[in-house]
Amino acid sequence: VLSNVNGNLSDISERISERDDDDDDDDDDDDLVLPQVKPMKKKRKTAVIRFNI
Structure with missing residues (x-):
């Protein structure tokens, strides 16, 4: 895993x-792009952190 x-x-x-x-x-x-991209990055990072913990 x-x-x-x-x-x-x-x-x-x-x-x-x-x-x-x-x-x-x-x-x-x-x-125009950054406001839409940043939330996606944050969601992915938090998801990865949860798996690590």
């Missing part, structure tokens, strides 16, 4: 890093 969780963590971290890069590229879209 732990190995699976660690794999999910790496995948999620890679996806978040990719999204952050995309957001930085488009300055005009930041105001």
Whole structure:
């Protein structure tokens, strides 16, 4: 189970890093995209933390 969780963590971290890069590229879209993306990131992070605990 732990190995699976660690794999999910790496995948999620890679996806978040990719999204952050995309957001930085488009300055005009930041105001519209960030409010929608941040809540999703928070939900995923809390879900992962719950599995770890």
